[in-house]
Amino acid sequence: MKPILNRIVPQVCKLPDPYLLANGVEMNAIPLQTELVAISIMFGGGQWVQNKKLQADYAVNLINAGTENMSARMITQKLDYYGVRFTSGASLSFSYVSLTCLKRNLVYVLPILCDIINNPQYEQQQLDNAIEEGLVAWQMSNQKVAQVAKRNFYKCLLGEEHPGAQFPDENDYLSVTREDLLDYHSKYLNLSNAVLYVTGIVDDELNTLLNSTVGAIKCDTPKMLVLPTEKIASFPNRRVDDELKVPSVQSGIRLGKVLPDCNHEDYPALLLTSVVLGGYFGSRLMSNIRERLGYTYGIGSTFYRIPNNNILIIATETADEYTEPCIEEIKKEIEALRTNLVDEEELNKARNYMLGQFCRTTETSLSLSLLLMTLRTSGRSLNAFLDEQKKVLEVTPEDLQRVALKYLDVNSMMVSVVTGAKEGGA
Numbered sequence: 001m002k003p004i005l006n007r008i009v010p011q012v013c014k015l016p017d018p019y020l021l022a023n024g025v026e027m028n029a030i031p032l033q034t035e036l037v038a039i040s041i042m043f044g045g046g047q048w049v050q051n052k053k054l055q056a057d058y059a060v061n062l063i064n065a066g067t068e069n070m071s072a073r074m075i076t077q078k079l080d081y082y083g084v085r086f087t088s089g090a091s092l093s094f095s096y097v098s099l100t101c102l103k104r105n106l107v108y109v110l111p112i113l114c115d116i117i118n119n120p121q122y123e124q125q126q127l128d129n130a131i132e133e134g135l136v137a138w139q140m141s142n143q144k145v146a147q148v149a150k151r152n153f154y155k156c157l158l159g160e161e162h163p164g165a166q167f168p169d170e171n172d173y174l175s176v177t178r179e180d181l182l183d184y185h186s187k188y189l190n191l192s193n194a195v196l197y198v199t200g201i202v203d204d205e206l207n208t209l210l211n212s213t214v215g216a217i218k219c220d221t222p223k224m225l226v227l228p229t230e231k232i233a234s235f236p237n238r239r240v241d242d243e244l245k246v247p248s249v250q251s252g253i254r255l256g257k258v259l260p261d262c263n264h265e266d267y268p269a270l271l272l273t274s275v276v277l278g279g280y281f282g283s284r285l286m287s288n289i290r291e292r293l294g295y296t297y298g299i300g301s302t303f304y305r306i307p308n309n310n311i312l313i314i315a316t317e318t319a320d321e322y323t324e325p326c327i328e329e330i331k332k333e334i335e336a337l338r339t340n341l342v343d344e345e346e347l348n349k350a351r352n353y354m355l356g357q358f359c360r361t362t363e364t365s366l367s368l369s370l371l372l373m374t375l376r377t378s379g380r381s382l383n384a385f386l387d388e389q390k391k392v393l394e395v396t397p398e399d400l401q402r403v404a405l406k407y408l409d410v411n412s413m414m415v416s417v418v419t420g421a422k423e424g425g426a
Contacts (some may be wrong), residue, residue, distance in 0.1 A: 015030060031282075036100055044226075045193065052176070059184040065126035117191070120182075122178045151165075153254035157258065193222070195224060197373070237370065249319065249320075255415045256301075266406070278340060295322040295329070299316035341397040342400050
């Protein structure tokens with residue numbers, strides 16, 4: 001007799017109400033009993049609002065490349081001395097900077113953070129080094145069928161003008177200037193467009209310190225930027241084929257479509273359907289196309305979230321001779337979800353995997369902060385997220401078949417295939 005498993009839905013302690021710093025910036029406390037404190041500042045906009053490609057990425061990732069008071073090297077040395085982990089990044093809908101250190105060191109570290117946020121200089125040498133590294137990475141990615149298939153997929157699915165399909169080329173790297181970064185910083189990387197997340201032991205002492213540092217920075221009345229809605233282009237041709245200029249032993253395949261966003265009532269069932277299809281090692285795509293047929297080493301399906309929508313994307317690489325059979329098998333597995341009910345045992349495995357992944361999103365201070373940032377940009381609360389996990393437990397085989405029939409028509413999906421150069425080619 002199989003043991004009965006008690007599923008664990010992600011648990012997060014009740015978060016206190018937001019607190020306004022002296023300058024009006026919203027601060028959200030995430031109480032954890034640890035001497036490590038993580039401070040994340042989220043800025044609205046991200047890549048969605050940049051004027052040119054790479055502007056948001058470099059403006060955020062090089063924000064600590066020198067200030068009016070400290071060189072980039074001096075900043076690095078000081079942060080290292082106080083044991084600070086400093087991270088930054090830009091997504092489609094938001095940007096962030098985050099630091100983690102011992103609470104007792106914050107009195108020395110927060111003034112440095114404020115200087116970084118308020119007075120970045122973007123040293124030219126640091127920018128030149130970043131562009132050089134970026135160009136090398138771009139040149140390497142141009143020789144990979146997987147990367148080119150992904151770019152073609154998004155460009156054809158969303159339209160080349162859509163913010164979610166803006167992939168840089170060599171000219172974009174060479175045209176980024178220090179002035180571009182300063183311009184993006186002045187418009188978006190300021191506390192008037194920011195929300196603060198603080199994880200750790202948040203007490204009166206820490207609040208006082210935050211008010212005397214971050215809260216002392218003058219800013220306009222804080223109001224998080226609302227992203228404009230971008231129209232998704234419609235293409236009658238649902239397949240795009242491409243060939244690299246270099247040989248490759250494999251072809252890159254991407255297949256998928258635009259689906260409703262995370263606020264839609266069908267989202268929990270759609271998410272679970274994606275997991276059953278190709279979301280983990282025991283999924284249907286892996287069991288059939290990898291394990292049974294041996295067409296590929298790995299294959300999976302996932303959701304790529306863009307403002308106002310989700311994109312289901314199925315990704316794999318396979319030998320050229322298996323390209324068309326592989327695509328047909330993917331379509332067969334999708335059709336099977338539309339025509340046959342998933343049995344309870346398979347559904348339970350997918351549920352358990354999903355709940356494990358959900359738990360991982362709340363296991364560290366930075367992952368929890370990133371979760372809250374992502375929820376905010378999609379108009380969702382933490383309670384709504386936790387309720388969503390409970391709804392996953394209630395999804396039935398009939399629900400999966402219903403959403404598969406409603407959304408997963410293979411004839412409505414975009415297919416992108418990229419092969420290597422043939423013998424005798426360029």
